[in-house]
Amino acid sequence: MNVTATLGASVLITALASSSFATLSAIYGLQKQNNRAILASQRAIVATGALTTLALFSLAFALLSNDFSISHVAEVSSTNMQPWMKWASLYSGQPGSLLFWTWSMSLLMTLFAKTTLRRMPWGTAHAIAAMGIILTAFLIALVFFASPFRINPVTPVDGQGLNPLLVDPGMLIHPPMLLTGLVSTSIPFVIGVSALASGRVDTAWLRHARLWALASFVILSAGNFLGAWWAYTVLGWGGYWGWDPVENSAILPLLPITAFLHSAVVQERRGMLKGWNLALILTAFALAIFGTFNVRSGLVASVHSFAQSEVGPYFLVLLALVVATSLALAIWRMPLLRADHDFDSFASRETGLIVNTYVLTVITLVILGGTLFPIFSELVNDTRITVGPPFFNDTTGPLWIGLLLLMSVGTILPWRRASPSTVRKRFRSPLAMLLAIIFALTIFGMRNPYAIATIAAAAIVIFVTTREFYLGLLHTHRSGKSNWLSAIPKLFERDRQRYGGYLVHLGAAVIAISIISSSVFETQVRATLAPGETINVGKYQLTYDGLRVRKPDVNGIEQEVVAIIDVEKNDTVIASLQPGQRFFSNFASQPVAIVAIDGNLLRDLYVFMQGFEPNQTAEIQAFIKPLIQWLWIGGAIYILGGLLAFTPIRQEARVRDKTDAPENSLQE
């Protein structure tokens, strides 16, 4: 008997029992007004978290001890893998990623149960029941369809090893972040469902949902940035975002979450958009489930969709249930969702925020359509087609520019109503600046309308946002008698959500400039070179000096073939690059690119080797990508802004204590 597998499997079954108990006990407690039953159900959620953690540890132990009698271990690891790389084996493949997903969700739910839940007495039981149902659904998949603890009929001597694309340090952080990001949309969903089920659709649920949605926003965004960085540095095609169905699945839930963070402010300040906020938060979770289904079912084959699965149909049913439940709840509570419309004028910040959510909605619909259309075409028309980057760039490009413009408009306009004179005064200098930038870019020879529009719109966001920071600092500096340096933290203390949000906008503007410059003004050169030959790439001369073979003998790598390339500028050698290909013992037909980058803040010189011959000729591709590093810098500013926007929970509690008195608060 395999002790680890038996422990893992039985722990998962117990977790399933525990989450089922949580659901039933919460429903019972709700119906009988029995607080003890509700308290028991809450503890069962925590117990489920502990049990899935134990299951994860069991799998980790099996991986570390090379227990190849467990089929998941044999499929995704091997004896010559470094122990730290096995962290990536843990969540690769179908069963592993599902276990990780469930584990991460149960931990978030435990955290939620231990912190926020006691602050929402109006919906405690509803929230626990909702969490119980979601956990149960995933545990059923883990226990019955994709158990990570299945035993191999014959124990192999060694495992197959990790998929070559995943053998990279970037894989240690990108997938867990992204999976956790997708999973984290479940918490705002649970809060939204509790609000609908309990009928408390006022602002009480909103504050909690916003905090958790912000967490989701930060984690999902970080997951996407890390994914882009991984694609850029590992996949070896000179890009970072390919509108791959799996990438689309990862960005889709982020869009309604972002829209929600904006429209929630409108509801908090002005009492409008109750129904819209709920719709956005429910949609985000449905899209996260869609993403899992899309990735895990192998429905849309891609570099990420390694597994062809048996859980596909199950997830489709789950997705249908999530959508149907959300719709049913929303229709049932429709009468409560009638808003206290408190709207003064189109010339107001709320208009900017509302229109921004519309633009995000259209982007979501377009990306969803583009992602699903190949499946639709195959099903209905029996033709396999690809909806490639040109479609997504053409259709969403103008919308992204629109979002940038709205960032400025929303920041400039005041709440409620701006008098025509205020509008004139506030828009005068940004508008003048916009025209001046467009004029200057055109004079300097820029002809691409997309590039001009994006750079101008992003520059205005930077200008408007910096002005807000400057004025805020000026105020803090004057009123608090503090010096400029200490005024910065005070500014964030004063209004974290607002200034954190502005910082996210600033990051987004920097990202936009980087994306457009690095793609529109990119230089791409390809050449087949014999040793000693040189090619020109922009201002640089690349001299190829022959091939070298390395044998690192870890992580299933058989050998690495690298081209030695000297980079010269004005007859001075500025760098030596070693792009190449990595070959794996167990995946002979899947060599992986080794990308070499010489980068600075102005440009990246990105080189990879596409092929080589025994006579030492090598096919080299080189790109110059202007300003690409600002993509990562912008990403860091964006994430920092998201983190700073967190209002400390203690403060949150004080606000709540003042506003809603607990109805049947639980006593532990």
Place this chain on the structure above:
Amino acid sequence: MTRKYLIIGLLILLTVGTAALEIAIANPINAQELPPELKKRALGIEQQLLCPQCTNKRLDVCELAICDDMRRQIQHQLAEGRTNDEIIFFFSNRYGQRVLAEIPRRGFNLFLFAWVGASFLIVGAGGTLFLLQLRRTGKKRHSATTNTMNGQSEDERWLEAELTKDEH
């Protein structure tokens, strides 16, 4: 006599022919020999095609053997004087529409563009109607005396004043 010359002539022809064929086989047209203009066109065509095996990976950057063959084929056809459209048509015929980076805007695919149009229209129209309704109901609630500065914190009032001052 004539026959002897004929045989020698044939032999010479055969040798030259074989040699020419051998040279042709040994030296398939490769990228290095294409004039820069054609190389540029080859890259342009490759950027419009996708790898038939990977998902959404452009032909110019894919390292699979099949893509290597496709790239060679493109160079070959360019050298033969085919147009870009003919070459792209050749590949979409051979591997199906899925190798086209840009989805053809015709036939069944128009449904996708209809979806995009409908998304713009429905959200745009629905959103406009909602905003109009908001303003209508909002106007009813508010008397003409509503102070436009209501709902703003002290900070925001200060900022408002400062911004206005700033612009003068």
